[in-house]
Amino acid sequence: MPPAPGNTASQAITVGSMTKKFGHREVLHGISFGIEKGSVFGVIGPNGAGKTTVMRCLLDIIRPTSGTSTVLGENPRAAGPSLRRRIGYLPGELFLEGRITGRKLLSHYADISGPVRPGRVDSLAERLGLDLDRHTRKLSKGNKQKLGLVQAFMHDPELLVLDEPTSGLDPLVQQEFLAMVREAQANGQTVFLSSHVLSEVQQAADEVAILRDGRIVTVATVDSLRQGAVRHVRFTASGISTADAGALLARVPGIGHLEVLPAGDGVELSATLGGAIQPLLRVLAGLELTELVLEEPDLEESVLELYGTIRGNGPGTADVNGNGRRRRRRGHGA
Template sequence: MTPVIETRALSKRYGSHAALHDLDLVVDPGTVFGLVGPNGAGKTTTLRLLLDIIRPSAGTVRVLGSDPRTGGAALRRRIGFVPGELRLDGRTSGRALLAHLAEISGPVAPGTIEALAERLGLDLGRPVRTLSKGNKQKIGLVQAFMHRPPLLVLDEPTSGLDPLVQREFLTMVREARDAGQTVLLSSHVLSEIQQSADEVVVLAQGRIVARGSVESLRSASVRRLRAVIVDASADTLRAALEGVPAATDVAVTTSPSAGAVHVAATVRGEVDAVVRALMAGRLLDLTVEEPDLEESILDLYSRSETDR
């Protein structure tokens, strides 16, 4: 299976500043690929390199089987793109602008523009210059989706959208994936990555600090564990947990009235070794709080900063 996007040691420097370091990406067909990171992490730089808006300082890149530097208009027509800073103006209506863009991007099935506009709550009759930021963003989404390209490259696509429209956008992303399209979604809104992405790459300071599925990133991060145990002393449980590197911030307290020991701990990674240590007694209750993606990624950022 040929990747839709493949980069090898892709790097970009601006003078002495390295915006992107040796980026290796492989994005398979028919997937939603999330690119996550704070401002300045290298997300937009990566997307611009893929689209030949800027040129790399080193490394190679292939998009839909072609080099973006030589793919020209034929390659660009196969990509739907929403930039991170969408600027639209003019006296023309949204309908006229989208009709003009449809002539450039390629065939658009009759009624598609109107159907997408209705789903997003976009008034096509208003002049573009009178539209709010959110409504201009809707035009950007319509023009990206309307010709059903094999690849969608979306940079902070929900900027300015209200929650109901964001929800509809995520439905559109899932529909595109189900139709065999590939979606590269760059965002710092972690909830939309969490709800839609099949695979995630986490960028920090131009470098990949983690990659994998949403679930694998969660499992590699911190969890909160609480347990109630009988038939073991607090000292026994404390000693058992001291030998488990995954458990930190361990608090062991005794409840004299109930004759039970309460354990609370922070667990990094797999919880299996921690649970085995707790089996020094009889486990009455166990609660493990799963981290959301935001907590996981913040943890990854903090570790990447510590490692530098």
């Protein structure tokens, strides 16, 4: 388990040994973490891992069974509406009143959340491609999600808590959302988002907590996860035998899943690489390469390794949704 939060004065959220039971079933098992003010913090995990439960406990929508937490320096159980007005919240399951236009609904939310800058709502709606004058019952899932994003961002809250924020959004709108997150951070706001879409968190977050079955597997920066992630390498080289190429590459630290095949007067090789790439590059510099593909590391590889270790089935045994399959990787030519 990660250590309990340290310097709470610099943190927007602290969680210490939080548990949550529904009846006899415990869904959070003593989790602890802290989120620095002005940072973007992501929690990654399969559906059912406990992401939404954590967020609801922090917002006092439900009460934890035990443990401690602070949100913007206050106890969420005691702070009441004054704290909630400092937070923008997008729930994972968004319910909208159907007999009202988006504009009127947002006006109602503004009365609750506090002052909204003139033109702010229209600006956000334009960026997301949302028609505010349509009745909410006529909106698609994606447009309802856009309306939820506008209500979360519109009053420029100190803290944004966003549960699966890009659900139902097309790729262009997802990129606009990521731009909104970066702008919020530049404005000094803190963002806490959850997702089972690893690429989303990879693009948005400074730090991530990996959650599985109500337990935090690890808390790490995105950079450190990338550094620890497995890369995939493929190359062809001339003037070398399969035996010599295999022996040469086997000595490189972090090489695994090595496969060497004959190709013309040389070899075609594929392997995985964990850790630094410099030892590999030094070896490759002595070969007559005709093609080299070194894939960019992805957070998914690190998460799959961690999940595989936790389950005791070895690395890469389950995807982030727990479906027991690996997603296709994109390679980048070198």
